Amino acid sequence: MSAIRTPQTLPPVSRSVDELGSSFRGELLRATSPGYDAARRVWNGSIDRRPAYIARCTGVADVVAAVRFARERDLEIAVRGGGHNVAGTAVCDDGLVVDLSPMRAVWVDPAGRTAWVQGGALWSDVDHETQAHGLATTGGIIGHTGVAGLTLGGGIGFLMRKHGLTVDNLLAAEVVTADGSVVRASADEHPDLFWALRGGGGNFGIVTSFRFALHPVGPTVIAGPIFWAAEDTRDVLRFYREFAGAASDELGSVIRLGTVPPLPVIPEELHWRPALAVICCHAGAVDEGERAVRALRRFGTPLVDLLAPSSYAAFQGGMDDTVPHGWHYYWKATNLAGLSDDVIDVIADQAYTAGSPRSYAAIFHMGGAVARVPHDATAYAGRDAAHNMSIDGVWLPHESSDHAAAETTWARAFLHALEPHRAGVYVNFLDADDDAGRVREAYGDHIHRRLAEVKAKYDPDNAFHHNKNIRPD
Numbered sequence: 106m107s108a109i110r111t112p113q114t115l116p117p118v119s120r121s122v123d124e125l126g127s128s129f130r131g132e133l134l135r136a137t138s139p140g141y142d143a144a145r146r147v148w149n150g151s152i153d154r155r156p157a158y159i160a161r162c163t164g165v166a167d168v169v170a171a172v173r174f175a176r177e178r179d180l181e182i183a184v185r186g187g188g189h190n191v192a193g194t195a196v197c198d199d200g201l202v203v204d205l206s207p208m209r210a211v212w213v214d215p216a217g218r219t220a221w222v223q224g225g226a227l228w229s230d231v232d233h234e235t236q237a238h239g240l241a242t243t244g245g246i247i248g249h250t251g252v253a254g255l256t257l258g259g260g261i262g263f264l265m266r267k268h269g270l271t272v273d274n275l276l277a278a279e280v281v282t283a284d285g286s287v288v289r290a291s292a293d294e295h296p297d298l299f300w301a302l303r304g305g306g307g308n309f310g311i312v313t314s315f316r317f318a319l320h321p322v323g324p325t326v327i328a329g330p331i332f333w334a335a336e337d338t339r340d341v342l343r344f345y346r347e348f349a350g351a352a353s354d355e356l357g358s359v360i361r362l363g364t365v366p367p368l369p370v371i372p373e374e375l376h377w378r379p380a381l382a383v384i385c386c387h388a389g390a391v392d393e394g395e396r397a398v399r400a401l402r403r404f405g406t407p408l409v410d411l412l413a414p415s416s417y418a419a420f421q422g423g424m425d426d427t428v429p430h431g432w433h434y435y436w437k438a439t440n441l442a443g444l445s446d447d448v449i450d451v452i453a454d455q456a457y458t459a460g461s462p463r464s465y466a467a468i469f470h471m472g473g474a475v476a477r478v479p480h481d482a483t484a485y486a487g488r489d490a491a492h493n494m495s496i497d498g499v500w501l502p503h504e505s506s507d508h509a510a511a512e513t514t515w516a517r518a519f520l521h522a523l524e525p526h527r528a529g530v531y532v533n534f535l536d537a538d539d540d541a542g543r544v545r546e547a548y549g550d551h552i553h554r555r556l557a558e559v560k561a562k563y564d565p566d567n568a569f570h571h572n573k574n575i576r577p578d
């Protein structure tokens with residue numbers, strides 16, 4: 106790793122572009138370049154890093170040139186897909202960011218039911234293009250999340266119980282490795298790399314495009330949230346445990362605990378009221394979906410029921426405004442083996458004690474097709490978890506450090522209270538510093554060891570370490 110250099114001691118921008126040479130067609134930004142501050146910002150507004158270079162790549166050749174440029178100068182490398190990871194690993198201080206955000210194209214083959222997706226695309230890009238053909242693949246529940254980081258960590262979402270994790274739908278990837286080579290990884294080409302990419306994160310190279318399997322979905326599906334008052338949490342969760350446990354694979358659901366978000370579709374008098382929501386998406390026919398959610402809709406006295414026939418693409422973007430870019434976020438996460446009465450008590454006791462009405466917890470219902478893939482078929486390790494949970498402390502950019510401390514303390518205390526019930530963790534939900542030691546927990550010893558072997562083959566110098574790092578064996 107290079108010694109820390111200040112922007113003043115680095116060569117002027119024109120010479121740097123010359124150094125990159127004619128092989129780089131994108132934009133190379135320095136601290137003095139117009140657009141530098143916008144380009145170094147990521148989703149989590151609490152991340153404030155100042156890279157020496159941001160290489161905004163327009164294609165594979167640019168990524169190769171940027172990697173070689175950084176390696177020759179021993180610059181630290183960060184890789185940016187959607188820039189959405191809560192830990193902010195997409196940007197580093199002093200080094201070079203390989204920024205794929207200009208590379209957002211999606212090419213759909215409707216007859217073959219596959220799509221190639223570039224490494225800087227967002228899930229809203231994928232849903233938009235695939236739904237034009239009535240197709241979709243498992244992606245994140247927020248449209249402005251990046252495809253690359255999400256896929257490389259596993260990929261959980263509403264379609265997973267029917268169609269598997271995002272990585273279960275990955276057919277091939279084009280990868281720029283640490284020495285600047287371009288390789289194709291699939292079941293037939295570099296199968297060890299292909300295995301590692303399906304859960305092992307950004308440790309093995311820079312993925313410039315992904316090829317996904319697609320499935321018929323919608324375009325109209327039964328989807329949306331039902332909200333109940335916070336006081337009903339224990340009863341709703343006990344009912345949900347039976348309801349979700351008996352649900353068909355078509356029914357994906359996520360529980361959100363916090364307050365009612367101030368979305369235009371929700372009556373204003375309910376905004377910010379402490380509440381939990383069960384958000385469903387049924388990946389089948391509308392009449393079957395209506396039958397599948399009937400019992401949930403009849404349970405208790407909802408504050409508001411927004412479960413209805415919806416456009417799948419619009420539903421996928423429906424919660425985007427609840428977690429905008431620029432707010433400050435701090436996460437804790439765990440997987441759960443189930444929603445026992447004890448777990449439900451902890452959740453009901455902790456979920457509404459945050460200081461900010463924006464803080465929330467989310468619980469994804471796993472199982473179905475996710476659990477039917479053999480444990481070591483991919484590097485995603487949490488296939489037997491019943492739920493993946495994230496506890497998300499949120500505060501506003503202008504709020505004081507007291508607010509930051511309060512939401513951080515809340516998230517930590519919530520996780521601490523769940524300690525006896527923890528069952529692994531989803532690597533993509535890990536936050537920065539105090540989660541650094543949890544990477545092994547996310548993989549377990551066996552998968553972690555195998556990942557370290559693949560790392561040693563494809564990135565022996567650990568050039569790609571600004572991530573949830575796996576060291577070469």
Ligand SMILES: Cc1cc2nc3c(=O)[nH]c(=O)nc-3n(C[C@H](O)[C@H](O)[C@H](O)COP(=O)(O)OP(=O)(O)OC[C@H]3O[C@@H](n4cnc5c(N)ncnc54)[C@H](O)[C@@H]3O)c2cc1C
Pocket residue numbers: 147148184185186187188189190191193194195205224225244245246247250251252253254255256257258259260261262306307308310311312313428533534571572573
């Ligand atoms: C509000 C919110 C909602 C979320 N919802 C979900 C969800 O529904 N399902 C889910 O599974 N996850 C979800 N996540 C977690 C998400 O999977 C991770 O944050 C993921 O890292 C985002 O990907 P990105 O490309 O935007 O990441 P970035 O921040 O751009 O990158 C994170 C890391 O990924 C690696 N990386 C990025 N691009 C590449 C590339 N092209 N090649 C190689 N490595 C790369 C790098 O190591 C980088 O440090 C959510 C996150 C947030 C903040």
